[in-house]
Amino acid sequence: MTSVPHYCTIIPPYVLDRLAEQGHEPAQRSLALDLTHRTARLQAIAPPPPAHHLTRTIGDAAHAERAPGRTIRREGQAAVADGSVNRAYDGLGATFALYETVYTRNSIDGDWLPLNATVHYGQNYDNAFWDGSQMVFGDGDDIVFTDFTAAVDVIGHELTHGVTQYTAGLDYHDQPGALNESVSDVFGSLVKQYALRQSAAEADWLIGAGLLAPGVQGVALRSMKAPGTAYDDPRLGKDPQPAHLNDYVDTADDQGGVHINSGIPNHAFYLLAAALGGNAWERAGRIWYDTLTGGRLTHDADFAAFARATVAAAKSRYQDQSVADAVTAAWSQVGISTT
Known part of the structure; x- marks a missing residue:
């Protein structure tokens, strides 16, 4: 079962609301971006044909508000100089490993969905999200939040919204x-x-x-x-x-x-x-x-x-x-x- 994808962020809106009310500009910008995404009601993107193995692609938004951005690292390629790219790549792999090795699930959708992510999204963007087809990471503002690729459990959290999307389809309210x-x-x-x-x-x-x-x-x-x-x-x-x-x-x-x-x-x-x-x-x-x-x-x-x-x-x-x-x-x- 595949439900309409939800725009799911790791930082709750009430946290950003509080920071924004205090005049914290990165939180204000992050809230505006989040609202734009929610208002747009992101549509499901048809996945590419199944790859039958782990396939990762990491893009760099270069601080623009776009995804997927310029491809920096593909499946099987060596680590690059950008730590955010490497952490995203490794976190996607760690999530894939749990689901495949422990639960014999073939990627997020059960049918070898390629795992894609975009890093360096927006200016000091204080969030990470699953948009129904891929992961997107902000760099944080280094005042309240750091780089959102730093926590592998956050990557697993967001990708699991994809698993839920393709299985139980739990409503988001x-x-x-x-x-x-x-x-x-x-x-x-x-x-x-x-x-x-x-x-x-x-x-x-x-x-x-x-x-x-x-x-x-x-x-x-x-x-x-x-x-x-x-x-x-x-x-x-x-x-x-x-x-x-x-x-x-x-x-x-x-x-x-x-x-x-x-x-x-x-x-x-x-x-x-x-x-x-x-x-x-x-x-x-x-x-x-x-x-x-x-x-x-x-x-x-x-x-x-x-x-x-x-x-x-x-x-x-x-x-x-x-x-x-x-x-x-x-x-x-x-x-x-x-x-």
């Missing part, structure tokens, strides 16, 4: 939108954990660690282990993510709080991975992947529907009842019933 964002955080974190060969106990469970510039009071954009603790900075405000359904944020902003309330299913996944132990991309990740791709979800699934689908996926995949019980317990701990 309210609870289905928060699930859309959460699934991207889950697999973005798993991309990093798999690349580093970290167990669930060893992982930091942070999304975007290293993206905050020196002097910003925070460690990342989000924390799956402890939602609401990623940052607390005079410019950014305090991380608003809840970890429990009791603290669900009812808002019209951010498409109904998709970047905020994703903390609840994020925390459920962390709790499950911690309970199961070992490598999170194995049992916990497999359950989430089966849920996303198994055809049980409707495009408007809410938290409870997604939770029930994960329990069903666990029972289908594993004969050990304790695994399904662990899934149920993880959701219960964030206030969501699976019955």
Whole structure:
């Protein structure tokens, strides 16, 4: 199933809004660019014929507001002098590796979709996004945010919006939108954990660690282990993510709080991975992947529907009842019933 692509950014609009209100010019420009993209309602671009192997192309926008830009590096070519190009290239490869090696998925669409990215987009652009066909990275402003190619989990997050686009097609608003964002955080974190060969106990469970510039009071954009603790900075405000359904944020902003309330299913996944132990991309990740791709979800699934689908996926995949019980317990701990 392929849904209409959504314009999905890693930096929530409410963060840029706050910075823009303080007169932060890069945030003002980034917001204007984001609004332009949203207003244009980016259309799906027909993918090129399947390549039947990993195919990456990295373009350079040269600080213009264009994509794909001038091609700098293609699949199989040696590293170049531009670190952003190389990091984008490696991050696409790390994401491809997780999906192909662990879940036997042939690229983002399951049919060998080439992975393309554009770096150096815009002037001090404070974001990275998936536009329905490729990745686009800003350089950040070096005041609040650094180069968005620096975090491999951010690359995995954005590309996973593509996986969701080609599978469950979760709507991008309210609870289905928060699930859309959460699934991207889950697999973005798993991309990093798999690349580093970290167990669930060893992982930091942070999304975007290293993206905050020196002097910003925070460690990342989000924390799956402890939602609401990623940052607390005079410019950014305090991380608003809840970890429990009791603290669900009812808002019209951010498409109904998709970047905020994703903390609840994020925390459920962390709790499950911690309970199961070992490598999170194995049992916990497999359950989430089966849920996303198994055809049980409707495009408007809410938290409870997604939770029930994960329990069903666990029972289908594993004969050990304790695994399904662990899934149920993880959701219960964030206030969501699976019955």
